[in-house]
Amino acid sequence: NAGVMQNPRHLVRRRGQEARLRCSPMKGHSHVYWYRQLPEEGLKFMVYLQKENIIDESGMPKERFSAEFPKEGPSILRIQQVVRGDSAAYFCASSPGQGSNYYTFGSGTRLTVV
């Protein structure tokens, strides 16, 4: 039973390019959460999704960032026109939902903008 799978593990983008980060939740988990972690800091909530629905995007920047969790396939966090300040580790977590507090985190994608 694979855990939460994130890819790529490392991503380098030039300023102005697009970054696409993927997250496949654990089998049986229908809730996905994205968090961002800057160096030497804690994880900051970005967005909470269920299949085909965004439940809470209160932590998402208003511009350039978007997330989806389609009926089929992984959840995608997209960052358009990346800037150096977007460099961070992006973690995905999944849970079964239905009031469960059982979260499992992936290993993260480390985005570097050059």
Add this chain to the structure above:
Amino acid sequence: GESVGLHLPTLSVQEGDNSIINCAYSNSASDYFIWYKQESGKGPQFIIDIRSNMDKRQGQRVTVLLNKTVKHLSLQIAATQPGDSAVYFCAENGSQGGSEKLVFGKGTKLTVNP
């Protein structure tokens, strides 16, 4: 702003000693708390959790204490080992408005000296 924070950013202990990592939270309505361990280059790993109707919970070598009066949470690690070296985060289930997101503190870096 952050609703969960930590008193000390770093903690250094000798192998075999007990470690205590502290956390303060500000949301008195929080009803669920989790401690995570994060090793370098990895995602957060669940250690132990506690609900607000409890004041103590024990696991293998770890104990979490919750003091709701002063909104304080602590993680005790018994007989600390070199493998315990990591950054430890407390997290609160920010269950407002139906969202099940976690709110993380900044973390305490634990170093275990042989």
